[in-house]
Amino acid sequence: MTPYDDKKIVITGGSSGIGLATARLFARGGAHVLITGRDRSALDAALERLGDKAVGVRSDAASLADIKALSGTVQERFGAVDALFVNAGVTASAPLDAVTEEMYDALFDINTKGAYFTVQALAPLLREGSGVVLTTSVVNVLGLDALGVYAASKAALRSMTRTLARELLPRGVRVNAVSPGPTDTGVLDRAVPADVAETMKDTYRSTIPMRRLGTCEEVASAAAYLAFGATFSTGAEFPVDGGASQL
């Protein structure tokens, strides 16, 4: 008997970084994991690492049609769901005078609107006693340069964590958020030029009380705890940020 034996777990944005590390933790523990992402080849590469019990569904969190289709696929494959990790998200940075409407809409469409409607679409499939975990960010309580839109998209998600927790309480479903600090997933390297990424990482390290970036596995273990272990917690946000939001 393994800790997540035959549990049915959906992870959006499960093809890389934090989502993939969480999928690996659950898959190693015996769970059936369904991961999503937009890029089919990234999903296939992730499935090779996750083993036979994993399923990869191409689904764009910014598309309500994709979210509806995802809920149909989950129902078909799993019936009921034991945990939902709403983790798909993107980062982009720009100072106030350079933010465009396109950038603003893309961040909110994926990070906030997509997350909300994913919970709405999958809520009917959540078993009593199940856990929903949303990925927010340490930046939702900080005022960092050039991250205003991203931070706001995650602050909205933190707020939604509370209301969704209230609304799903009668169904016995807990809703919590994991709030990573800068985590070494490679996302920063993809979002900005290499020299800017290195400068930002140095800045992060210097401001984080623990003086290092987090790992995907550290965030994954917190997400797993919130999904299954935190049986007397709902509406909460758990920071995994080396003390950045607390000290």
Ligand SMILES: NC(=O)c1ccc[n+]([C@@H]2O[C@H](COP(=O)([O-])OP(=O)(O)OC[C@H]3O[C@@H](n4cnc5c(N)ncnc54)[C@H](OP(=O)(O)O)[C@@H]3O)[C@@H](O)[C@H]2O)c1
């Ligand atoms: N890394 C950090 O320092 C950090 C800190 C705080 C919070 N976070 C949050 O943690 C979450 C995971 O980020 P990560 O760092 O692990 O990044 P990552 O390695 O880039 O992973 C992001 C995942 O989300 C998927 N994704 C992105 N846009 C999507 C969309 N529109 N629809 C469906 N899937 C989508 C990606 O696949 P495709 O690109 O193929 O779609 C990928 O599987 C995000 O919500 C991010 O905001 C990260």
